[in-house]
Amino acid sequence: MEQHRADPRPTLGHYLFTMAVLFLLWVLLAGTLRQDELIAGGVTAVLVTLIAGPRLAILGGVRLSPLAPVHLLRYLWVFFAALVRANLDVARRVLSPSLPIRPGVVEVQTRLRSSLGRMLLANSITLTPGTLTIDVLGDRLLVHWIDCSPGTDLAAATAAISESFERHIRGFLK
Amino acid sequence: MIRYIADLVLLAGAVFTLLGALGILRMPDVYNRIQAGTKASTLGAIGVLIGIGLLQPQWWAKLVCIAGFILFTSPVSSSTIARALYRSGVRPWQAAPGVADDRTGRG
Structure with missing residues (x-):
């Protein structure tokens, strides 16, 4: 790798x-x-x-540009909102008697090139609703998804799981 | 007043941690357990740290450091455990065996 x-x-x-x-x-x-x-x-x-x-x-x-701190703050905000939603999501699934989960493993693609950027993206995915990064294989991230609709392909999974984070991370990491 | 807010935040942290523990008990396989455990313990710990920060404002700098380290390391350890399991051949549990199981294999 x-x-x-x-x-x-x-x-x-x-x-x-x-x-x-x-x-x-x-x-x-x-x-x-x-x-x-x-x-x-x-x-x-x-x-x-x-x-x-x-x-x-x-x-x-690390991208050293004057706008990087702004992107970092925006990322932190998006991240914390996602972390809170993730916990409410866990609470909902755990407390409901039928245990509504439909797990599957999907791949998402990233345009981040640096190790640090990919690591931060993998971390963010792990802490957000219903997803857990299993492995990083080149520019693909293997993600365990707790609510995966059948037939989800790479593009759909990328759009649903990683895109919003990636947009913000790209502002301060390569 | 600030005392009540602090108590509330501490309680919320404890409740999230409890729900995470419940998730670890109820989920059907190890990946789902990791999911529930990681998210809940991270926010639970941060809730407790924020609560402490409200009670002891002079500690905020150290509390921010602790929160940062937890935020950075907790998902790494979860992903590492998940990767070790996946590479040693543990496949995720499927709701309906035989349906859509083309995604259980790698690639």
Whole structure:
């Protein structure tokens, strides 16, 4: 499967982005803005980024554009709405005495090229109503669907399951 | 007032977790159980974290980190278990055996 992946090479921007994320994580975990904590966090972020640099290939999938944060926020909103709907959906199926499920396995297609993008899409599919990602095979995702009408083909499954997420993810991941 | 909202959110988280447990008991096969368990435990945990955040506002930064890690890792573990099962030959349960079972095989 390796040959299907096309992770773009990380650029200087990606290294800076990684440092910023690590630093932010440090500040959140430290829970304080004291100067010594900030300095320690900054040094750690730089060191970790430099040491992990050669293995940062996965971060090459991050799209560094001014609009990316907007897309990220929109994605988070869509995602949380889907997560809540997924839980109401589970509740409805579990509580109804007849257990209304019609499971099947379908494939969906993705246009995301990077590992990170495909992983986020697979994660999103798993946490949304009635679907569970089983495997990623190149640009196809194998999905277990709890309510699969007979004869669903690739295009229909893609439209129903992954398209809305993919549109948003493509705004900030490749 | 905020105390009641926090209690309500905590209760909602607990209820979703309970429903997930019920789903694990009631579903017919492992894939459907994973489905019910993953979604419910993720939102359940986040509900509990939000509730704690309302009760202890000074903890919000750490709670956001925990929520982020749960959101990112819980579906990964579920997908990994599902993939291991699928590759070792466990096929999904079908409502009507013999009907539309061309989708149970890979490809």
